[in-house]
Amino acid sequence: MNLSPLVKEFMEKGRSESCPVIDMHAHLGPFQGIYFPNPWPEDMIRTMDRCGVRMAVSSSHAALIDTRENIKMADIVRKYPERFRAYWVINPNYPERTQTEIAQFSKTEGFVGFKFLSDYHKYPLDDPRYEPALKYAEEHKSLILMHTWGKSPYDPPALVEKLAVQYPSTVFLMGHSGYGEWEKAIQVARDHPNVYLELTAAYAVNAVIDWMVKEAGSHKIVFGTDLPWFDPHYGIGCVLFSRITDKDRHMILHRNAERLMSLTISRTAFQ
Amino acid sequence: MKLFDCNASLGAAMVRPIRFAEDAEGLLEEMDYYGITEALVYHSRQYDDSPVVGNEILLDEIDGFDRLHGTFAILPLQTGELGSLEAILEKMKAKSIRAFWAFPAEHKYLMTRTALASLYDLMVEGNIPLFISVNESCGGISGWYLVEKILSDAPDLTLVVTEHGSWGHDRFFRPLIEKYENLYIDTSRYELDGGISDFCAKYSAERLLFGTGFPRWNPGGPILTLVQADITAHEREMIASGNLERILGRVRL
Numbered sequence: 001m002n003l004s005p006l007v008k009e010f011m012e013k014g015r016s017e018s019c020p021v022i023d024m025h026a027h028l029g030p031f032q033g034i035y036f037p038n039p040w041p042e043d044m045i046r047t048m049d050r051c052g053v054r055m056a057v058s059s060s061h062a063a064l065i066d067t068r069e070n071i072k073m074a075d076i077v078r079k080y081p082e083r084f085r086a087y088w089v090i091n092p093n094y095p096e097r098t099q100t101e102i103a104q105f106s107k108t109e110g111f112v113g114f115k116f117l118s119d120y121h122k123y124p125l126d127d128p129r130y131e132p133a134l135k136y137a138e139e140h141k142s143l144i145l146m147h148t149w150g151k152s153p154y155d156p157p158a159l160v161e162k163l164a165v166q167y168p169s170t171v172f173l174m175g176h177s178g179y180g181e182w183e184k185a186i187q188v189a190r191d192h193p194n195v196y197l198e199l200t201a202a203y204a205v206n207a208v209i210d211w212m213v214k215e216a217g218s219h220k221i222v223f224g225t226d227l228p229w230f231d232p233h234y235g236i237g238c239v240l241f242s243r244i245t246d247k248d249r250h251m252i253l254h255r256n257a258e259r260l261m262s263l264t265i266s267r268t269a270f271q
Numbered sequence: 272m273k274l275f276d277c278n279a280s281l282g283a284a285m286v287r288p289i290r291f292a293e294d295a296e297g298l299l300e301e302m303d304y305y306g307i308t309e310a311l312v313y314h315s316r317q318y319d320d321s322p323v324v325g326n327e328i329l330l331d332e333i334d335g336f337d338r339l340h341g342t343f344a345i346l347p348l349q350t351g352e353l354g355s356l357e358a359i360l361e362k363m364k365a366k367s368i369r370a371f372w373a374f375p376a377e378h379k380y381l382m383t384r385t386a387l388a389s390l391y392d393l394m395v396e397g398n399i400p401l402f403i404s405v406n407e408s409c410g411g412i413s414g415w416y417l418v419e420k421i422l423s424d425a426p427d428l429t430l431v432v433t434e435h436g437s438w439g440h441d442r443f444f445r446p447l448i449e450k451y452e453n454l455y456i457d458t459s460r461y462e463l464d465g466g467i468s469d470f471c472a473k474y475s476a477e478r479l480l481f482g483t484g485f486p487r488w489n490p491g492g493p494i495l496t497l498v499q500a501d502i503t504a505h506e507r508e509m510i511a512s513g514n515l516e517r518i519l520g521r522v523r524l
Binding site for chain 2: 036037051203204209210211225227231232237239
């Protein structure tokens with residue numbers, strides 16, 4: 001077993017001072033179909049400390065269901081400005097709310113972008129109901145984290161590609177990396193400068209990270225865990241034991257996220 | 272810490288994984304990369320092909336490799352494909368096979384006492400563990416309902432359920448853990464934040480076995496999760512290797 005310095009540090013200490021992980025795909029609070037031992041912000045911070053995760057960018061589970069819950073994430077970010085940022089969930093089932101919510105988003109500190117959950121909300125990514133948020137994101141060069149899944153009728157990598165062309169200034173994070181449709185997801189991230197692969201759940205598939213790094217480059221991959229769903233050590237372990245360099249691991253685990261977050265620094269006034 | 276992987280396979284599968292080990296030497300190279308000392312293994316042909324063929328391929332493939340411990344895939348004995356119970360036992364004794372796998376969806380049989388009574392009795396009598404993925408199904412039932420069906424037919428069976436997945440299965444398996452004392456869960460996909468420590472605090476570490484699910488799943492995840500889990504060193508050692516060694520050590524052929 002020939003461990004790189006970074007892998008050795010995580011194996012021995014569970015964290016690394018030189019590699020402060022940023023989780024670009026997190027949530028918060030209990031949820032319908034799963035038991036969470038650690039669902040609340042203080043629980044999550046304990047986990048983050050144990051695993052060397054400096055910051056989590058979260059959409060609350062409650063907001064995935066009812067977008068009127070979005071605003072509560074501002075309180076979490078205000079309370080823990082060094083540990084949390086937030087996504088504002090757009091739910092196309094309630095289009096009458098969207099313009100008001102975008103206005104609310106635009107004047108609320110702590111939010112770095114939007115979250116789309118098309119597989120659950122049952123509208124495809126290119127549905128007109130998403131247009132107000134997409135136009136706002138394009139104008140302000142915002143991030144959008146989208147749940148994506150291979151062969152889905154709502155959010156497959158091909159639909160991300162369509163939006164990436166249509167909205168070239170928006171930064172699209174393909175949540176779960178279009179799980180299962182790896183070749184297409186990797187191609188979309190490789191060919192479009194504004195598209196990134198996000199690793200939540202995808203990291204568990206053996207050698208898929210090696211493939212992503214080889215074809216799309218480690219500069220196009222960000223780390224996420226769905227926290228409080230998955231132990232960050234699980235995903236970090238998958239990145240660490242992939243056949244890639246320590247430089248690649250740093251890019252994936254924090255440097256790309258740092259770069260992307262700086263794009264939205266004017267919106268995150270707690271920096 | 273010694274890692275003894277309870278859930279690994281080798282061979283070129285019908286559907287090619289992104290990365291895999293074609294033979295025993297290849298699997299040992301993978302295990303060395305991850306720091307895994309020993310593994311309980313099956314061959315992809317035991318799943319993709321008939322166990323009649325696959326079990327023999329597995330025996331040939333791992334012959335002489337002391338770090339790899341073989342398993343047999345089962346079929347109902349009524350068709351006679353695997354021979355008599357006595358013949359199976361003789362071969363297991365001769366080749367030091369101390370565990371079974373069931374792949375009922377691919378091999379198309381029912382996991383009922385009607386179909387498997389003599390095998391279940393053999394397993395219970397000899398403390399021989401049976402491994403099954405929670406993704407298996409047969410006869411219209413699947414997942415944890417299938418697991419409960421197996422255990423209700425053979426309550427004393429040592430059953431190891433693998434790859435329970437990332438979407439939160441504790442609500443499914445904790446009631447079964449409480450009812451069936453020989454039910455074990457592998458850690459290949461126990462990704463839940465705080466899951467291992469929470470489980471150990473309630474049920475002890477005895478019921479968890481370290482597994483990777485190689486080549487489908489990335490072994491790095493379960494390794495770092497276990498190494499850094501908020502449990503005692505003794506509990507970690509039990510999950511990493513001690514529990515599987517204890518289970519295999521009590522097998523009587």
